[in-house]
Amino acid sequence: xxxxxxxxxxxxGLACRDAKGWRxxxxxxxxxxxxxxxxxxxxxxxxxxxxxxxxxGLVRLRFGAWSSIGRREGLSDPSVYGIxxxxxxxxxxxxxxxxxxxxxxxxxxxxxxxxxxDGLPAGGSFALTEWRGAIYTKLREGxxxxxxxxxxxxxxxxxxxxxxxxxxxxxxxxxxxxDALWMVMGGGGLWRFDGSTWKSYTTADGLPSxx
Numbered sequence: 001x002x003x004x005x006x007x008x009x010x011x012x013g014l015a016c017r018d019a020k021g022w023r024x025x026x027x028x029x030x031x032x033x034x035x036x037x038x039x040x041x042x043x044x045x046x047x048x049x050x051x052x053x054x055x056x057g058l059v060r061l062r063f064g065a066w067s068s069i070g071r072r073e074g075l076s077d078p079s080v081y082g083i084x085x086x087x088x089x090x091x092x093x094x095x096x097x098x099x100x101x102x103x104x105x106x107x108x109x110x111x112x113x114x115x116x117x118d119g120l121p122a123g124g125s126f127a128l129t130e131w132r133g134a135i136y137t138k139l140r141e142g143x144x145x146x147x148x149x150x151x152x153x154x155x156x157x158x159x160x161x162x163x164x165x166x167x168x169x170x171x172x173x174x175x176x177x178x179d180a181l182w183m184v185m186g187g188g189g190l191w192r193f194d195g196s197t198w199k200s201y202t203t204a205d206g207l208p209s210x211x
Contacts, residue, residue: 005178014039014052030066040083051095053080058097074111077101082137086130090146096135100124103137111113111145119152120145129169131181132195144193158198164188 013034023130031054036055049062057070059080069075077099084096095106101124111172114120121142128137134146135156143162161183168184174192181193189210190201203208 013084030059030061032059032068037079037081038083040085042085051083051085053083053097055079069106069111073106073109074104074113075099075104076113077104079188081124081126084128084130084135086135088130088133091130091133091135094127096137098125098128098137103128109137114152118150125166127166127169128181129171129181131171131179136181138169140165144183155193157193161185161188161191161198 013029013031013080014036021119031052033054033056034054036052037055038051040051042049044053049060052059052061052163057068057076058080059066060070060158070078075097079100080097081100082098086092086094086096093107095105097104097111101113102122103120103125104111105114106112116122120137121139123139124143125137125139128135130136131146134148136144136146138144141163144157144166145152146155164185164187167186170182170183170184171179172182174180174194178194181192181195185191186199187210189203190207192201201207
């Protein structure tokens with residue numbers, strides 16, 4: 001088994017740990033930058049490819065070969081904060097990326113920006129995920145949105161959350177074992193959404209910090 005970790009420090013890159021110990025893959029080894037913002041392993045047993053988002057573009061390591069996705073492929077923003085490879089009906093064969101300027105859909109070798117014409121307001125995003133057959137993303141300064149019928153729509157949420165950017169969106173069971181969307185907020189604590197209601201978790205619930 002191999003553990004992977006991205007770093008944003010000078011001289012950093014992609015840290016890999018296997019039975020022989022730690023090694024760092026950095027500039028010159030396939031990465032366009034030593035600042036790694038996002039990682040996603042596609043497939044399992046074995047992993048088919050590894051997607052790596054940096055502040056200088058997106059790269060993919062597949063069967064030992066590197067490929068890049070950047071301006072030539074339509075990805076106009078080089079800082080890739082989040083990556084999602086959905087598996088739901090109508091979404092397979094696509095990849096989705098969040099950047100400081102917005103959301104991108106990648107399909108057939110081309111990245112397309114999701115714009116207000118698609119129902120998603122302008123603005124950057126850190127996090128995204130697939131849940132219940134839809135792509136969910138939270139704008140850094142705005143609401144939570146999901147895909148539906150080829151467009152995006154706003155998800156009702158507490159107004160106070162609009163001012164916080166989501167650091168992470170994850171789908172995990174709640175206390176009753178039902179699937180839920182969990183959102184880590186930058187300053188707003190932890191929130192859980194079950195599809196209709198929201199619940200917050202803060203230091204009052206045992207969290208060490210709300211940041």
